Amino acid sequence: MPIQYTYNTPFSIKNESGYSKWLVKVVESEQCVVGEIVYAFFNDKEVKDLNSRHLGRDYYTDVLSFNDSCEKTINGNIAISVDRVKENAKTFGVAFDHEMLRVMVHGLLHFMGYNDSNEDEKIEMTKKENEKIKMFHVEH
Numbered sequence: 001m002p003i004q005y006t007y008n009t010p011f012s013i014k015n016e017s018g019y020s021k022w023l024v025k026v027v028e029s030e031q032c033v034v035g036e037i038v039y040a041f042f043n044d045k046e047v048k049d050l051n052s053r054h055l056g057r058d059y060y061t062d063v064l065s066f067n068d069s070c071e072k073t074i075n076g077n078i079a080i081s082v083d084r085v086k087e088n089a090k091t092f093g094v095a096f097d098h099e100m101l102r103v104m105v106h107g108l109l110h111f112m113g114y115n116d117s118n119e120d121e122k123i124e125m126t127k128k129e130n131e132k133i134k135m136f137h138v139e140h
Contacts, residue, residue, distance in 0.1 A: 006040040011082040019104070022136045026105060027074050029135065030112045035075035037111075039104065047081035062088055063103045065110040078107035098133070105132045 003020040005013055013019055027034045042050070044060050051057045051064055062084035068075040080103055089099040106116075109128050116125040 002034045002036055004036075004038045006038060008040060008042045008046060009082050011041050019136075023104070023108060025135055026108060026132045027112070029132070032069075032072045032074050032112055035069070035073040037074065037108070038077045039107075040077060040079050041082050042079055044081050044083035047079055047084070050079050060084060063107045065107040067111050069111045074108070074111045076111050078104070080104065080107070101133050101136055102129050105129055 003023055005016055023037070024034050047062075047064060048058070048060050051059065051061055054066070055064070060081065062081055064079040066077040066079070068077075080100075085099050085103055086096060088103075089096045092099065106125065106129055109125060109132070114121070114125050114128055116122045
């Protein structure tokens, strides 16, 4: 499968094939194709270290996207802090699984040109996240 999962923390996705099918549909819904995508799950400290080392940002974050896409072929690595996802789920009053979907698709949307560095971009990103999460729920 062109989507791989690496676990550096006790967390794991139970239905990798279901998630992969959904992620492929997300990419195709943006008129792109999946090349190679790796989701790596870490704890807070490890993602903070990656953030500091690769982006010069010394703070905790839920997701980091390392884009290696070429035109419409989507490639890259997405690092997710399972600790941050748990905290965000509590903060936003949503289920952990829902927040994990949001973070997974958020990282992927960055590869397809969506950003969240200003208010307008954040609004568009949230709209896209919600649209793509609905595709997962239709699938299951």
